[in-house]
Amino acid sequence: MTKPILDVMNMNKDFQVKSKTALFRKPTSVRVLNDISFELIEGETLSIVGESGCGKTTLGRCIVRGMDASSGNVIYHTEDGQKIEFLKLKGKKSKQYRKDIQMIFQDPYSSLSPRMSVFDIISEPLIANFNLKKSKIEEKVTEIAEKTGLNVSYLRRYPHAFSGGQRQRIAIARALITQPRLIVCDEAVSALDVSIQAQIINLLKDLQEQYQITYIFISHDLSIVQNISDRVAVMHLGRIVELASTDSLFGQPKHPYTEALMSAVPQPDPEMKKDRIILEGEVPNPANPPSGCHFHPRCAYRTDKCVQQVPELREVGYNHFTACHYAEELHLRGVQNDAANTN
Ligand SMILES: Nc1ncnc2c1ncn2[C@@H]1O[C@H](COP(=O)(O)OP(=O)(O)O)[C@@H](O)[C@H]1O
Ligand SMILES: [Mg+2]
Numbered sequence: 258m259t260k261p262i263l264d265v266m267n268m269n270k271d272f273q274v275k276s277k278t279a280l281f282r283k284p285t286s287v288r289v290l291n292d293i294s295f296e297l298i299e300g301e302t303l304s305i306v307g308e309s310g311c312g313k314t315t316l317g318r319c320i321v322r323g324m325d326a327s328s329g330n331v332i333y334h335t336e337d338g339q340k341i342e343f344l345k346l347k348g349k350k351s352k353q354y355r356k357d358i359q360m361i362f363q364d365p366y367s368s369l370s371p372r373m374s375v376f377d378i379i380s381e382p383l384i385a386n387f388n389l390k391k392s393k394i395e396e397k398v399t400e401i402a403e404k405t406g407l408n409v410s411y412l413r414r415y416p417h418a419f420s421g422g423q424r425q426r427i428a429i430a431r432a433l434i435t436q437p438r439l440i441v442c443d444e445a446v447s448a449l450d451v452s453i454q455a456q457i458i459n460l461l462k463d464l465q466e467q468y469q470i471t472y473i474f475i476s477h478d479l480s481i482v483q484n485i486s487d488r489v490a491v492m493h494l495g496r497i498v499e500l501a502s503t504d505s506l507f508g509q510p511k512h513p514y515t516e517a518l519m520s521a522v523p524q525p526d527p528e529m530k531k532d533r534i535i536l537e538g539e540v541p542n543p544a545n546p547p548s549g550c551h552f553h554p555r556c557a558y559r560t561d562k563c564v565q566q567v568p569e570l571r572e573v574g575y576n577h578f579t580a581c582h583y584a585e586e587l588h589l590r591g592v593q594n595d596a597a598n599t600n
Contacts, residue, residue, distance in 0.1 A: 263297040268329030287544045291495040302472040304482040307492035313475045317441040321360045356386045356435040363444035365424030369416040376412040379430045405430040422453035441473045479522045494551045501577040508591045511579040516589040
């Protein structure tokens with residue numbers, strides 16, 4: 258059964274940026290998200306990958322309304338089947354539905370208030386959204402702390418007393434306390450040691466199974482993404498350039514940028530390392546994007562058409578979308594879903 262939970266439609270985000278050199282010049286507008294559209298199915302994990310600065314965090318923030326999108330729409334499908342314009346919610350309805358979509362950030366050091374006890378950090382969203390008795394709040398916090406592997410007797414302590422992995426558990430507990438249906442995890446395990454990463458990922462997976470949570474999992478680490486996602490969206494300079502099921506994307510990438518990103522994934526076979534594609538040149542500046550396909554200056558397969566024409570995101574295989582003029586002709590290299598590689 259596939260039940261939609263969220264449709265992101267034609268989302269754009271422009272930032273006004275002041276020139277550092279020209280003191281009196283008007284701020285210029287920089288498009289950081291460019292016509293982003295995708296649909297999410299309840300209970301799935303959609304990963305968003307791409308180099309630093311491509312707009313992943315901005316996208317996450319615009320979806321959860323931590324920041325206003327410049328244009329576009331987000332349709333939220335409620336549990337009882339209503340379709341709601343999420344970005345336009347106001348007042349009571351806003352309170353009712355915004356708690357359903359939460360975000361967890363990368364840095365568990367700066368995202369938790371140092372002046373609040375862990376109990377207060379976790380219970381804050383609950384108190385803001387529900388009118389509950391003290392005993393009920395205690396009960397809920399204890400329950401969620403146990404679920405997320407936190408020691409209940411430490412809840413009166415402050416975040417500085419906890420390790421990075423423990424802090425990320427606190428952040429997850431806080432995100433979960435309002436029983437969200439969708440969580441945007443923005444590099445949620447990137448700052449953690451590898452062994453702790455695995456624990457937190459397992460926790461996220463267990464919670465997903467228990468509560469049917471949908472994840473948007475933002476990450477630059479493709480080996481984690483390959484492991485946990487149902488589908489993957491590849492972002493380049495504010496646009497989605499490829500979107501497919503994890504197997505299809507890793508097995509048969511259709512965009513040269515995806516191929517290049519994947520060639521950097523560590524391979525169990527040392528022979529394969531020789532074929533690593535080095536992305537030459539700088540990540541292009543969103544304030545001054547290249548003409549045509551934004552990836553063309555770094556693409557080994559580019560032609561004049563790529564310099565001139567922006568490729569549309571189009572379906573080139575079953576549920577496999579890509580924005581490359583030559584998707585059908587190129588035979589790009591993917592990575593195997595090797596058992597040794599996925600633990
Ligand atoms: N508040 C802001 N004002 C101006 N530009 C910003 C702001 N936040 C992010 N950006 C720019 O938007 C682009 C995307 O940033 P971000 O979403 O953080 O990327 P990612 O999470 O993929 O690394 C970058 O070029 C960044 O410099
Ligand atoms: Mg980011």
